[in-house]
Amino acid sequence: RQAAHRASLLLGLSSEGETPEAYMPKNMETEKSGEGGGNAAENTKEELKALESKVNADPDKYDSHQAFVEALRNAGQTEKLRSARESMATRFPLPEQFWMDYLDDEMKAIKDDGKVEYVLDLFETAIADY
Numbered sequence: 001r002q003a004a005h006r007a008s009l010l011l012g013l014s015s016e017g018e019t020p021e022a023y024m025p026k027n028m029e030t031e032k033s034g035e036g037g038g039n040a041a042e043n044t045k046e047e048l049k050a051l052e053s054k055v056n057a058d059p060d061k062y063d064s065h066q067a068f069v070e071a072l073r074n075a076g077q078t079e080k081l082r083s084a085r086e087s088m089a090t091r092f093p094l095p096e097q098f099w100m101d102y103l104d105d106e107m108k109a110i111k112d113d114g115k116v117e118y119v120l121d122l123f124e125t126a127i128a129d130y
Contacts, residue, residue, distance in 0.1 A: 044075050055084075062092055073101070078109065089125065099126040 051068040058064060065088040072081040085102050088094065094102075103126065106119045 044071075047071055048075060048077070055087075060091065065091070069098075073105070078105070081105070093129050094126075096130075099129065102126075
């Protein structure tokens, strides 16, 4: 309970748990399901599969991870994005902008998922990376 209160103060959450707009990711799209536009969706699906294959084929190649994470973020696939970021973070020291995007996206998810402890751990990991 105390950790949740500390996190809400740290992250600037109101008592209702709403995230201030300053903390909302600027280019994060919400996940879309069941919408039309199958051709673009198919292209995105194929692109994601190709990028994931590149990461799996050579997991020590930084650029492949970076491209996969960016594509997942643009596609709004939050669960896969989280997993891809965690995988990348275990292999490489990550640049500041990567951590900022990661933290921004996860702070948004606090409102949806209530994962305050996860975000606090990410802050600590990001700080330890530098």
